[in-house]
Amino acid sequence: MKLGLQLGYWGAGLPPHAAEMVVAADEAGYDAVFTAESWGSDVFTPLAWWGSATTRVRLGTAVAQLSARAPTATAMAALTLDHLSGGRVVLGLGVSGPQVVEGWYGAPFGRPLARTREYVSIIRDVLAREAPVTSAGPHYPLPYNGSGADGLGRPLRAITHPLRADLPIWLGAEGPRNVALAAEIADGWQAVYFTAALAEEYNTWLDDGFARAGARRSRADFEVAACATVTVTDDPAAEYDRHRPVIALYAGGMGAATKNFHADLFRRMGYGEVVDEIGARFREGRRAEAAAAVPDELVAQTTIIGDAATIRRRVAEWGDLGVTMLMVGARDAGQVREIATVLAEN
Known part of the structure; x- marks a missing residue:
């Protein structure tokens, strides 16, 4: 299985050790490094800055939010970085959610599947460079001739x-229709929270996409990248507390009470009542209590924590379930190298 390093998005400031971790991943045989964005740091700048110190790893976005840029602007960023890196870019895209799209980008969230399909189509047209780029819309019409237009735009x-x-x-996708769309029109799927308990459903959704007329790829040449923190330790329970606040944020704070795709995913895992409790506490500002409500079992399902033998066994199990890349979170360069060493024995 390939290894990717997931750096994520920034918190209040520059994350510690990121530059060193990127270099360590490049030297330790990782296939790729990934950055993310929410409503703070952007996804391309850190990738370009830290990636300039590497020579081999692929440079991926996980994910670039659709509403942050016009599809042509995203294509420009990707093709520019691809030139600078010698052809090492992986463009990961995602719709985010209405809280971010409408609250931060000031754009409507509606029809995410249709928007994604149109967005990807335009990017592919830019990269193909076979003709001037046009799009009938309705989400990203090119040229734009709608309200306020001068009528002077040309392809x-x-x-x-x-x-x-x-x-x-x-x-990046979590729900059944989004995952199926990834299998139909994309080259890979980024799973934010993978779990063996839902693997059968995931593979059913993927197979739905592969079976559609005009599907771009098949299971044989499609990448499934699963995010997971990997920690080598003889005391897994001590690590769980590190992950509770993150899961509480995703379940209770990364979306609205009525629409939160991460919360929906945890519900599919069988944690509906837990999600309700986490969400209620989080929205009341009781974040520590929200984190405390995250059970050990949920952390254990969505992370890979344990001694070296356990790590190797769990990673092998995920590989058998269809995962082709493990996108790991790490705290420092030493941990980046340790994970590579442990999994090299698989």
Whole structure:
């Protein structure tokens, strides 16, 4: 199984040890490093800055939010970084959620599947550079001739020739229709919280997408990248407390009470009552209590924590369930190297 390093998005400031971890991943044989964005740090700048110190790893976004940029702007960023890195970019895209899209980007969230399909199509047209790029819309019409337009827009072709027309595009997705769409139109799927308990459902959703007319890839050449913190320890219970606040944030704070895709995912795992409790406490500002409500079992399902033998066994199990890349979170360069060493024995 391939290894990816997931750096995530920043908190209040520059995350410690990130630059050293990227170099360590490059040297330790990781396949890729990934950055993310929410409503603070952006996804491309850290990737370009830290990635400049690497020579081999792929540089991926996990994920670039659709509403942050027009599809042509995202294509420009990807093709630019692809040139600078010598063809090492993986473009991971995601719709985010209404709280961010409407609250931060000031755009409507509606019809996320249709928007994603149109967005990806435009990016592929930019990268193909076979003709001036046009789109009938309705979400990203090119040229734009709607309200307020001067009527002077014309179809354009990228001035810069993309290095790769087939630059890989992955989709971050959690629900059944989104995952199926990834299998239909993308080159890979980024799973935020993978769990063996839902693997059969995940594979059913993926197979639905692969079976659609015109599907871009098959199971044989499609990448499934699962995010998970991997910690080698003889005392797993001591590590669980580190993860409770993060799960509480995703379940209770990364969305509204009536629409939270992460909370929906945890419900599918069988934690509906737990999610209700976490959400209620989080929205009341009782974040420590929300974190305390996250059970050990939920942490254990969505992370890989244990001694070296346990780590190797669990990673092998995920591989048997269809995961082709493990996108690991780590705290420092030493942990990055330790994970690589332990899994090299698989």
